[in-house]
Amino acid sequence: MSDLERGPDAGAGRSEGDADDRADRAVEDAVLEVEALEKRFGGIVAVDGASFAVERGSITGLIGPNGAGKSTTFNCIAGVHRPNGGRVVFDGEEITGEEPHQVANRGLVRTFQIARELPEMTVLENMMLAPKGQRGESLWRSVLPYFREEVLDQERELRERAWETLEFFEIDHLAEEYAKNLSGGQRKLLELARALQTDPEMLMLDEPMAGVNPTLEKKLLEHVHQLREQGYSFLIVEHDMDVIMNNCERVIVMHQGAVLDEGAPAEIKSNEQVIEAYLGGEV
Amino acid sequence: MSGADPDGDPETETAEVPGDEEPDDSEEPSAVIRPEWRSDLLLVAKVVLATYVGFFVVGVLSGAGVNATVGTIQSITFFGAIFALGALALNLHWGYTGMFNIGIAGFMAIGAYTLSIAVASPDGSPAGFGLPIPVGIVLGTIAAGLAGLVLVIPTLRVRADYFAIVTLGFSEIVRLSVQSRSLREIGDTAYGTGGGQGIRATPVDSVVGWLFDQPIVGDVGGVLIVLGETVGIASSVLERGIYTLVLILFVVAFYVLLTRIAHSPFGRVLKAIREDELAAKSLGKRTDRAKIAAFALGCALMGLVGTLWMGSRTHISPDNFMPLITFYVFVALIVGGAGSNTGSVIGGFAFAAFIFEGPRFVRTMVRANLGTDFPRTAHGAFAELGAGDPSALIGYVLYQQADEVRYIVLGVVLIVLMIKRPDGLLGHRKEIAAGVDLSRRGPVADGGRPAVGSDDRAGTESETDDPAATNGGDRDE
Numbered sequence: 083m084s085d086l087e088r089g090p091d092a093g094a095g096r097s098e099g100d101a102d103d104r105a106d107r108a109v110e111d112a113v114l115e116v117e118a119l120e121k122r123f124g125g126i127v128a129v130d131g132a133s134f135a136v137e138r139g140s141i142t143g144l145i146g147p148n149g150a151g152k153s154t155t156f157n158c159i160a161g162v163h164r165p166n167g168g169r170v171v172f173d174g175e176e177i178t179g180e181e182p183h184q185v186a187n188r189g190l191v192r193t194f195q196i197a198r199e200l201p202e203m204t205v206l207e208n209m210m211l212a213p214k215g216q217r218g219e220s221l222w223r224s225v226l227p228y229f230r231e232e233v234l235d236q237e238r239e240l241r242e243r244a245w246e247t248l249e250f251f252e253i254d255h256l257a258e259e260y261a262k263n264l265s266g267g268q269r270k271l272l273e274l275a276r277a278l279q280t281d282p283e284m285l286m287l288d289e290p291m292a293g294v295n296p297t298l299e300k301k302l303l304e305h306v307h308q309l310r311e312q313g314y315s316f317l318i319v320e321h322d323m324d325v326i327m328n329n330c331e332r333v334i335v336m337h338q339g340a341v342l343d344e345g346a347p348a349e350i351k352s353n354e355q356v357i358e359a360y361l362g363g364e365v
Numbered sequence: 366m367s368g369a370d371p372d373g374d375p376e377t378e379t380a381e382v383p384g385d386e387e388p389d390d391s392e393e394p395s396a397v398i399r400p401e402w403r404s405d406l407l408l409v410a411k412v413v414l415a416t417y418v419g420f421f422v423v424g425v426l427s428g429a430g431v432n433a434t435v436g437t438i439q440s441i442t443f444f445g446a447i448f449a450l451g452a453l454a455l456n457l458h459w460g461y462t463g464m465f466n467i468g469i470a471g472f473m474a475i476g477a478y479t480l481s482i483a484v485a486s487p488d489g490s491p492a493g494f495g496l497p498i499p500v501g502i503v504l505g506t507i508a509a510g511l512a513g514l515v516l517v518i519p520t521l522r523v524r525a526d527y528f529a530i531v532t533l534g535f536s537e538i539v540r541l542s543v544q545s546r547s548l549r550e551i552g553d554t555a556y557g558t559g560g561g562q563g564i565r566a567t568p569v570d571s572v573v574g575w576l577f578d579q580p581i582v583g584d585v586g587g588v589l590i591v592l593g594e595t596v597g598i599a600s601s602v603l604e605r606g607i608y609t610l611v612l613i614l615f616v617v618a619f620y621v622l623l624t625r626i627a628h629s630p631f632g633r634v635l636k637a638i639r640e641d642e643l644a645a646k647s648l649g650k651r652t653d654r655a656k657i658a659a660f661a662l663g664c665a666l667m668g669l670v671g672t673l674w675m676g677s678r679t680h681i682s683p684d685n686f687m688p689l690i691t692f693y694v695f696v697a698l699i700v701g702g703a704g705s706n707t708g709s710v711i712g713g714f715a716f717a718a719f720i721f722e723g724p725r726f727v728r729t730m731v732r733a734n735l736g737t738d739f740p741r742t743a744h745g746a747f748a749e750l751g752a753g754d755p756s757a758l759i760g761y762v763l764y765q766q767a768d769e770v771r772y773i774v775l776g777v778v779l780i781v782l783m784i785k786r787p788d789g790l791l792g793h794r795k796e797i798a799a800g801v802d803l804s805r806r807g808p809v810a811d812g813g814r815p816a817v818g819s820d821d822r823a824g825t826e827s828e829t830d831d832p833a834a835t836n837g838g839d840r841d842e
């Protein structure tokens with residue numbers, strides 16, 4: 083998958099972070115658990131024994147300097163990359179090494195650091211693609227007369243849902259626009275809206291605020307909070323410390339492929355290692 | 366890119382198909398989503414009729430004669446149907462799924478050879494199974510589909526350009542295999558491909574003879590033949606015309622099938638694969654399964670086209686399946702517009718008329734007016750030109766080199782198309798992949814449409830170099 087985003091910073095090496103002192107901060111009801119995850123690209127160790135957990139129903143932040151391995155961690159969890167070591171457990175079941183579509187169908191859906199809208203499809207088509215369990219995704223059902231009626235009924239239901247979600251994200255005025263004509267921020271919104279159409283249990287958002295203007299960013303965060311109240315869990319990669327500190331219950335700090343620290347934002351803020359990692363690396 | 370909007374009507378631009386049809390003000394605001402059967406049919410009919418009239422007028426005025434002109438029109442229609450079928454099948458692969466299959470000739474070969482071996486007489490050389498033609502056609506279709514299945518499963522993860530090479534290699538392997546001496550007669554059996562000599566079998570277009578034996582159809586056909594002969598059209602032209610009609614029925618069937626696919630969740634997944642396969646996977650779509658199904662189906666259809674085309678000859682041989690055939694089908698689809706089924710049909714027809722048959726028609730006209738006594742070499746032609754006779758050069762190029770002129774026309778058309786209309790005649794159309802109209806809440810008054818007031822936003826925040834947005838107004842009528 084060479085077409086994935088990659089951090090400009092190729093810094094990698096052994097991590098000095100150790101996990102023992104985090105045991106007491108373990109989450110109570112983990113929806114996602116990552117244990118000793120490892121991913122190498124040739125000589126580069128992108129993820130180097132990262133372990134963390136995400137509390138069910140929480141907004142958890144994942145921070146770290148460029149090249150810390152955050153996106154690679156996402157890719158390993160979501161099945162884009164097969165990790166070289168470690169375990170991923172979602173909802174009590176091991177999903178290590180599963181295909182992206184299998185992970186998504188379990189209810190763990192992610193967005194990408196660089197939005198992957200479907201450019202030559204309209205916003206509505208993007209939205210209609212996402213829902214799970216579409217009967218018409220089978221070739222035969224989509225063409226044979228009797229089954230096609232069922233398919234069309236389902237299409238009508240999905241259309242309603244698509245419009246509702248677009249309204250929720252206030253991009254319904256763009257519904258019939260090609261996705262490629264959207265601005266960067268609108269694409270990010272579309273990607274999130276589209277991910278929601280799959281009825282996920284948990285969302286992993288990779289820098290959802292990147293390229294989003296402040297107004298839109300505020301809106302996006304509002305949506306995230308609203309959705310959290312509805313029971314979704316979030317793992318969000320974000321660079322902006324203020325955003326993380328103000329919106330997340332828990333924060334995981336990655337540095338050089340390993341987890342440096344995790345805990346409440348206030349605790350994280352006072353960790354000297356974290357400060358150093360941030361000052362040392364690019365923020 | 367000009368700032369001026371040629372439509373002069375930005376209000377409706379996003380909501381409407383940039384199209385030639387009048388604003389759809391019927392009961393349902395369904396213009397965006399519904400396959401526009403009515404207007405598309407009209408469009409195809411317009412293109413076909415205009416071409417017929419053009420060729421007829423030019424043919425008769427140039428003195429080529431009614432028979433030759435009608436013969437050309439029948440050929441155009443025959444090849445138009447063939448290339449429309451090919452382009453429709455390819456559109457499923459390339460236009461929809463983004464699978465760059467340049468092995469079309471190979472799948473056609475599998476279809477046609479399977480048909481021939483199934484149908485050929487048991488005591489022919491090589492021998493066949495003597496099965497009825499319809500059975501042979503079905504077997505040929507299935508065989509090509511299975512070949513597609515076998516080819517696509519191991520190559521699912523291969524990058525698009527490598528996949529293209531694999532398909533091209535495959536089609537050449539098929540051609541060279543049927544040509545090979547060792548398959549001429551397989552083992553000790555009398556069955557085989559006939560090697561370089563090919564295989565002889567009852568042609569598929571013998572269906573015309575069968576039709577003439579049927580009660581009502583046969584009578585109508587008989588009357589047509591008599592009528593044709595009175596205006597100077599040979600009965601063989603009309604008989605071939607009847608087979609062409611059968612092909613047109615297949616075009617309709619392909620079109621209906623593929624349009625259904627295009628407007629279904631399955632078609633949506635295919636389109637998403639074309640746009641960004643990883644994004645589709647990350648939404649839980651089983652893209653591998655969809656690709657396998659789409660590829661195998663498209664290959665089966667290509668096999669069917671092979672049986673209908675090459676199977677209409679009494680004899681097929683490996684030379685009928687050169688990669689050039691694949692290239693022709695691609696040009697047909699590019700002309701019409703990849704991604705659009707209606708475009709595939711129009712592209713197939715336009716390709717057949719103006720690129721494939723056009724130069725031959727010119728040749729016919731040259732013969733009718735200037736005779737056939739032209740120099741055989743360029744040297745001779747220029748020598749006579751030097752001696753003050755320009756018709757020698759004209760005759761040399763247009764008569765002796767008519768087939769080569771085809772490639773020149775083809776090249777020029779491709780270049781002009783790439784510059785003027787890179788999406789083909791219809792490729793820039795918004796054809797929405799959904800089974801139902803997606804506009805707001807279905808049948809709601811136009812006020813409920815979300816398009817109004819959206820354009821200022823979309824216009825400022827997006828690049829409007831989208832050809833759909835800027836070229837909407839200058840479409841062909």
Ligand SMILES: Nc1ncnc2c1ncn2[C@@H]1O[C@H](COP(=O)(O)OP(=O)(O)O)[C@@H](O)[C@H]1O
Binds near residue numbers: 083093094
């Ligand atoms: N597909 C890839 N191939 C090779 N190296 C990669 C690939 N993806 C990421 N990397 C490398 O892995 C490291 C971690 O990158 P990434 O996970 O993108 O960091 P982050 O998202 O935290 O900025 C970087 O050094 C990056 O260059």
Ligand SMILES: [Mg+2]
Binds near residue numbers: 153
């Ligand atoms: Mg990243």
